[in-house]
Amino acid sequence: xxxxxxxxxxxxxxxxxxxxxxxxxxxxxGTVVGILPGLGPAAxxxxxxxxxxxxxxxxxxxxxxxxxxxxxxxxxxxxxLLNIPGESSSVVTCIDGxxxxxxxxxxxxxxxxxxxxxxxxxxxxxxLTLLAPPVASFAxxxxxxxxxxxxxxxxxxVVLLSGPSxxxxxxxxxxxxxxxxxxxDLFSAQARFVFGQSELxxxxxxxxxxxxxxxxxxxxxxxxxxxxxxMLPVPKGVRNLLPSWEELKACRFAFINGSVTGFIxxxxxxxxxxxxxxxxxxxxxxxxxxxEKFGHGVPEGVxxxxxxxxxxxGGALVPLLTLGIPGGGTTAIMLSxxxxxxxxxxxxxxxxxxxxxxxxxxxxxxxNVVLLILNLxxxxxxxxxxxxxxxxxxxxILGISLVGAYGVGGRLFDVGLLVGFxxxxxxxxxxxxxxxxxxxxxxxxxxxxxxLRQSLTMSQGDLGILVRxxxxxxxxxxxxxxxxxxxxxxxxxxxxxxxxxxx
Amino acid sequence: xxxxxxxxxxxxxxxxxxAFPAHAQFKPTKQxxxxxHGGPGSGNDVFARQLSTIIDQEKLAPVRVQVVNKPxxxxxxxxxxxxxxxxxxxTIACFTNIWLLNPLVQKAAVNRLQDMSPIARxxxxxxxxxxxxxxxxxxxxxxxxxxxxxxxxxxxxxxxxLSRENTVRQLLMQKTGARWQFISFxxxxxxxxxxxxxxxxxxxxxxxxxxxxxxxxxxxxxxxVSEHRLPGFPxxxxxxxxxxxxxxxxxxxxxVGAPGMSPEAVAYYEDLFFKVSQTPAWxxxxxxxxxDGEFVRSAQLKPFLINxxxxxxxxxxxxxxxxxx
Numbered sequence: 001x002x003x004x005x006x007x008x009x010x011x012x013x014x015x016x017x018x019x020x021x022x023x024x025x026x027x028x029x030g031t032v033v034g035i036l037p038g039l040g041p042a043a044x045x046x047x048x049x050x051x052x053x054x055x056x057x058x059x060x061x062x063x064x065x066x067x068x069x070x071x072x073x074x075x076x077x078x079x080x081l082l083n084i085p086g087e088s089s090s091v092v093t094c095i096d097g098x099x100x101x102x103x104x105x106x107x108x109x110x111x112x113x114x115x116x117x118x119x120x121x122x123x124x125x126x127x128l129t130l131l132a133p134p135v136a137s138f139a140x141x142x143x144x145x146x147x148x149x150x151x152x153x154x155x156x157x158v159v160l161l162s163g164p165s166x167x168x169x170x171x172x173x174x175x176x177x178x179x180x181x182x183x184x185d186l187f188s189a190q191a192r193f194v195f196g197q198s199e200l201x202x203x204x205x206x207x208x209x210x211x212x213x214x215x216x217x218x219x220x221x222x223x224x225x226x227x228x229x230x231m232l233p234v235p236k237g238v239r240n241l242l243p244s245w246e247e248l249k250a251c252r253f254a255f256i257n258g259s260v261t262g263f264i265x266x267x268x269x270x271x272x273x274x275x276x277x278x279x280x281x282x283x284x285x286x287x288x289x290x291x292e293k294f295g296h297g298v299p300e301g302v303x304x305x306x307x308x309x310x311x312x313x314g315g316a317l318v319p320l321l322t323l324g325i326p327g328g329g330t331t332a333i334m335l336s337x338x339x340x341x342x343x344x345x346x347x348x349x350x351x352x353x354x355x356x357x358x359x360x361x362x363x364x365x366x367x368n369v370v371l372l373i374l375n376l377x378x379x380x381x382x383x384x385x386x387x388x389x390x391x392x393x394x395x396x397i398l399g400i401s402l403v404g405a406y407g408v409g410g411r412l413f414d415v416g417l418l419v420g421f422x423x424x425x426x427x428x429x430x431x432x433x434x435x436x437x438x439x440x441x442x443x444x445x446x447x448x449x450x451x452l453r454q455s456l457t458m459s460q461g462d463l464g465i466l467v468r469x470x471x472x473x474x475x476x477x478x479x480x481x482x483x484x485x486x487x488x489x490x491x492x493x494x495x496x497x498x499x500x501x502x503x
Numbered sequence: 504x505x506x507x508x509x510x511x512x513x514x515x516x517x518x519x520x521x522a523f524p525a526h527a528q529f530k531p532t533k534q535x536x537x538x539x540h541g542g543p544g545s546g547n548d549v550f551a552r553q554l555s556t557i558i559d560q561e562k563l564a565p566v567r568v569q570v571v572n573k574p575x576x577x578x579x580x581x582x583x584x585x586x587x588x589x590x591x592x593x594t595i596a597c598f599t600n601i602w603l604l605n606p607l608v609q610k611a612a613v614n615r616l617q618d619m620s621p622i623a624r625x626x627x628x629x630x631x632x633x634x635x636x637x638x639x640x641x642x643x644x645x646x647x648x649x650x651x652x653x654x655x656x657x658x659x660x661x662x663x664x665l666s667r668e669n670t671v672r673q674l675l676m677q678k679t680g681a682r683w684q685f686i687s688f689x690x691x692x693x694x695x696x697x698x699x700x701x702x703x704x705x706x707x708x709x710x711x712x713x714x715x716x717x718x719x720x721x722x723x724x725x726x727x728v729s730e731h732r733l734p735g736f737p738x739x740x741x742x743x744x745x746x747x748x749x750x751x752x753x754x755x756x757x758x759v760g761a762p763g764m765s766p767e768a769v770a771y772y773e774d775l776f777f778k779v780s781q782t783p784a785w786x787x788x789x790x791x792x793x794x795d796g797e798f799v800r801s802a803q804l805k806p807f808l809i810n811x812x813x814x815x816x817x818x819x820x821x822x823x824x825x826x827x828x
Contacts, residue, residue, distance in 0.1 A: 043572075046543025050556055140700035144686070184576060186687045189608050189665045189824060198583055198611045201576025269696045270688075319692070323699065324715050326692040329542065336549055339711070339791075346715025409574060454686050458702070460655050 007129060010358030014366055019059050023363045026063035027370045030070015035078060037086045037400065038207055038407025041071040042329040049337055057341040058359040064337055065360055066367050068330050069121060069313040072273070073371045076113040076306050081106060081385055082397050084215040084404065088206045089273040089309035091439055092281045094214050095161075096294060096301025103297045107241030107383040112299050113306040114375040115243070116255055120307030121368045123259035124266065124314020128321075129361055132350075135315075136322040139267045144454035145466050147270050149475035151448035154275050154440070156479040157282035159486055161436040163295070166486060169437045172428065176441025179209065187453055199413040206274075208414050209442055211401045212421025213428070213435045219394050220426040241380045243299065251303040257283050258307020265308075266315020269327040270451075273312040274443045277305035286482070314364070321349060321357055529592060529767040535568045536588075538596035540581035542574040546709075550756055551597040554625075554776070557784050563775055577605040577665075582614035588761040592768035595622065595760050602759075603812050604665045607819060610827050616808055620764035622772045624757035624799035624807070625780060626789065629729035630667065630707050631736065633722040635698065638705075643726045643745045646705060650681035657683040658703040660694040664824060667754050668707040670815075671728055671742070673822045674749040698722070710735065710793035728752070735793055750814070757804065773801050 013019060033044045045064050052060040075090035080097035093113065100109035127135070142150075155173065162169020182193045183203030194200040258280045265276035284304035285294045294301050319325040324346035326332035338345045343353050350357045388396065405418040425435050452466075459465035467473040537555055541547040548570065555568040573581040578601045588594040602616040632643060640646040650657045661668030669685050676682055686703055688694045691712055697703045699721060707728060714735065716722040724739045730751050732741060742749060758776055760769055779785055780798045789796045799807065819826050 043543045046548060046552075050552065053556075140696060143697070143700060143702040184609070186663050186689055189663050191609055191611055194611055196611055198576060198579045198613070201579045201609065201611055202574065270690075270693045319696070323696075324719075325695050325699070326690070328690075328692075332690070332692065333543065344715050344718075347719030347721055348715065409572075409580070411575075411580070450687075450689070454688070457684050457686055458658060460684070 003130060006354060006358045007362060009354060010360075010362030013058050013355050013359035014062065014363035018056075019062055019359065019363065020366070022055075022059045022063040023066055023367050024370055026066020027070040027073075027367050027374060028066075030067040030072075031074040031371065031374055033067060034071035034074020034076075034086050034090075036407075037078060037084050037211060037404030039404075040087060040330075041068050042333055044071075045330060045333045045337070049333070049340070052337065053340060055341070057338065057343045057353070058355045060337065060341055061334065061343075061356055061360050062363040062367075064334050065317070065364060066370075068334065069310065069364065069367065070371055072309050072313055073114065073117050073121075073375055075309070076117070076302070077110065077382055078400070080109045080113065080302070081382060082215060082400065083218045084397065084401055085207070085210045087309075088210070088443065089277055089312070090306070091210050091214075091274065091443070092277040092305035092436075093302055095281070095436055096296075096298055098218075099295060099297035100299070100302065101297075101386060104240075105297065106386050107379050108243040108247055108299065109297075109302050110379040110382060111241070111243045111376065112247065112251060112302050114372060114379070115248070116251065116258055116303035116307040117310040117375075118368055118372040119255045120259040120262055121310035121313065121371075122365065124263050124311035125361060125364045125368070126314075127263045127311075128314045128317055128364075132318050132322050135267050136318050139269065139319055140323075141471070142268050142270070143469075144451045144458060145469060145472040146475070147268070148448060148451035148455055148466060149472035149479070150265075150268070150271065150275070151444045151451060152479040153475045153482075154278050154282075154444045155448065156482040157278060158437045158440060159482055160282050160285045160291070160294075161434060161440060163434045165432075168433045172433050172435065173437040173441040176438035176443075177445040179204065179438075180442045180445035181449065186450065199411065203446075204417060205408045205414065206443065207408050208405045208417050209421050210439055211404055212418045213425030213438060215397055215401050216418065216422025217425025217429055217435065219397055220422060221429045222390070223394065224426075224430075241383055247299040251299050253287070254280075254284050254300040254303035255307055258304045259311045261304075262308030262311030263315040266312035266327075267318045269319050269325050270447065272328060272443075272447070273309050273316070275447075276308040276312045278440060278443070280304040280308035282482075317360075320345070321360070323347060324349065529765065529771040531564065531566045531593065531771070533593060534566055535564070536594045537568050537570045538581050538584060538594065539570055539572050540574060540578035540596070540599075540601070542572055545574075547597055547599055547756070548572060553785075553788055554597070554779060557779050557782055558775070560784065561779075561782055563778050576612065577609075578602045579605055579609070579612045579614075582606075582612065582616075582619075585619055585759070585761050586614040590763040590765075591761045592764055595758055595772055597756060598759050599756050600667070600754055600815075601665070603808065603815060604819075607812070607816055607826055607828050608665065608824055614762075615828075616759065617805075617812070618762045619759035620762060620769050621801050621804040621808060622758040622760055622769055623776045623801060624755055624804050625776065625796065626756050627795045627797060628754040628756070629710060629727055629733055629793065629795060630754070631710050631713050631724045631739070632705065632707050632726040632728065632742070633698070633713050633717070633724050634705050635701065636720055636723045638723065640704070640725065643742065643747065646725070647675065647679050647681045647747075650683040651679070654682045655684060657705070658686055659683065660686050660688055660697040660703040660706045662689070662694070663687055664822065665819075667728070667752050669822065670752050670818050671707055671749070673818060674752070675742075675747060677821060678747055678749050711791075714793070729795070733793055734790075752818075753811075757799070769801055 075087035076093045078084040078086045079090045079093040083098040085091040097109045158173045184201050261280040262276045265271050284300050285291050316327045320331045326335045405414045455465050539548045539551045551570050558568050573584045605612045606615040634640050698706050726742050726745045727739050
């Protein structure tokens with residue numbers, strides 16, 4: 001029972017009063033950072049790093065990890081209330097979360113997000129505790145063809161995000177794919193579609209695009225629709241602020257789905273947490289008994305992506321702690337923090353620094369409870385924000401959006417882009433083009449293109465490499481199936497109709 | 504007569520200025536902005552924050568040196584920002600090779616490293632050529648022979664085609680006639696994962712990234728990209744010692760001021776960073792990160808950069824990259 005001994009030792013470390021304190025500080029900061037768009041966990045950890053030089057490594061990593069997974073908890077708040085995604089991982093939450101808020105179920109949506117985060121977050125840590133070494137070697141089997149197939153699977157979800165017209169959904173997706181190709185190409189070091197603007201050489205930031213087409217577009221469309229200066233319905237009474245038993249029951253499958261999907265994708269160093277929430281949402285809708293209600297505010301549509309992005313945190317720590325490989329920006333800074341404290345992150349970390357490894361793992365169980373306790377009581381408070389009349393609420397949304405876009409890189413250029421994307425999103429809403437596929441393409445397009453070009457360089461141009469491995473072949477087959485299903489459905493409907501008319 | 508004398512006088516003044524940096528008249532009275540081209544947590548951000556922390560702790564400057572992140576477009580955003588601060592004695596930046604390379608291949612990157620005011624070069628970063636511990640390649644020569652026998656079949660993982668990994672590969676391929684693939688990955692983690700998973704055969708990596716993998720028995724170093732052997736790797740030959748006489752490609756880090764900074768301010772910063780380079784904290788940082796700390800002053804830095812840009816341009820042309828300047 002190595003794991004049990006390790007975990008007991010870890011709790012002994014994590015339950016020391018100072019470490020408990022740092023765990024709380026990290027979770028609190030993480031929640032705040034998650035709520036503020038534009039300020040991400042990576043930037044926060046980098047800013048706080050000099051303050052931790054003198055700290056004990058176990059306490060330090062416990063706090064920094066708290067910021068990391070705490071930010072995922074907080075990210076859903078602005079998504080649900082204001083349609084402003086606080087982090088890239090919470091963009092999917094906007095779709096059904098904000099729809100729930102508009103239906104007067106803001107409180108329950110926030111509550112479900114917190115509960116799903118807790119359940120899946122805990123699952124992620126449990127899986128990290130029990131499965132870390134074997135799962136890490138599974139992750140290493142993923143090469144470029146597998147990543148390409150994974151991204152294709154994600155992009156195939158456009159079918160589920162596009163609403164009535166698949167053609168419009170695909171056009172929106174392709175626009176997103178094009179937008180993500182703007183900037184410097186990694187392979188040739190050449191600029192693409194920058195139109196002589198040196199600000200575009202680094203590409204556009206996800207936060208700017210997503211806030212533009214979601215939040216700004218929504219405000220513009222509401223004003224234009226003569227939103228009748230009415231307030232969003234916020235029912236009184238504590239019972240209406242917490243999720244009902246029926247809503248929680250509807251999320252049963254979403255909790256499991258989010259937990260498992262999030263962890264598996266989180267383990268892959270090249271995937272990123274946005275895709276795990278997209279895929280969890282897609283699975284949820286594909287297996288739902290009432291897929292037509294998605295997008296109009298179903299609780300599962302909040303629980304699945306929120307669960308996935310929190311389980312993803314546990315998964316992302318697997319390659320970091322067992323192999324010394326950071327999967328993303330935030331984990332890369334945590335790695336350099338470990339080095340600065342004199343801990344040697346790598347394959348030997350688990351055996352050489354058990355205090356750090358097991359202390360961190362144990363603290364995350366505690367941190368998830370802390371986050372639930374921090375977040376649930378805040379639900380009624382946050383839900384009150386929507387009581388503001390629209391002539392106050394809309395300027396608040398615009399203000400937060402502008403500050404968020406400026407906060408990304410401290411450039412006014414991004415604010416201009418934000419306005420541009422707001423107008424684009426507004427036009428799309430008016431012409432009844434869905435905006436979610438655009439974001440899907442923007443988030444996954446870059447990784448997909450990269451994986452395809454890496455694969456073809458490896459095989460010297462032979463496309464067969466994409467289907468040679470069983471993992472990639474299976475995922476590509478699933479992607480094709482998802483894309484074809486609606487066509488089959490339509491064909492079937494037409495056939496049934498023809499038979500009926502004939503008979 | 505006066506006209507003929509003036510270059511000599513100028514030279515004399517220059518010698519005097521560099522000989523007595525302590526007499527610099529510039530003294531900062533407000534916060535200094537220290538521009539970094541990477542986001543928080545990137546290699547160059549960590550490097551700059553280390554410098555600013557030492558200046559703070561050792562009280563080497565009367566004011567704060569505040570790190571400011573200007574990420575985007577390689578170093579383009581940061582270089583543009585520096586250009587917008589022309590003549591400002593309170594704006595300095597931490598440069599790396601990318602500041603030289605970007606303007607060479609990108610039309611839109613108009614602000615070149617030469618336009619800035621060179622202050623000092625602080626370090627040169629060596630690198631290791633590593634393979635999996637159970638790889639059949641025990642030496643670089645074995646790898647090159649295998650690549651000759653199977654043209655285009657073997658693979659390296661690395662960053663963009665402007666990276667040093669690819670430059671070294673190009674030089675080796677030109678020298679030996681062997682040919683193998685270069686697979687670009689955006690992050691260091693993905694490059695390591697590609698080698699650990701056996702999807703590529705070899706990579707060039709910073710010693711600090713590889714040292715734990717080597718200690719943990721996952722990687723084996725077969726050569727080092729450096730002028731001389733690193734203290735941490737006394738048994739690993741340099742590329743030259745391994746039998747391949749290609750020019751060493753230094754990966755450098757240093758400090759420049761905003762364009763048109765006054766010589767007094769340049770002298771002040773040169774002196775400030777020289778003091779930093781003498782502190783025990785800085786020496787410990789260099790040892791921990793396996794860096795070569797060779798302090799190059801402003802007067803030598805300028806001709807070095809012009810020279811080095813020429814070398815890089817030739818190498819880039821050899822790689823088939825589109826060189827625009």
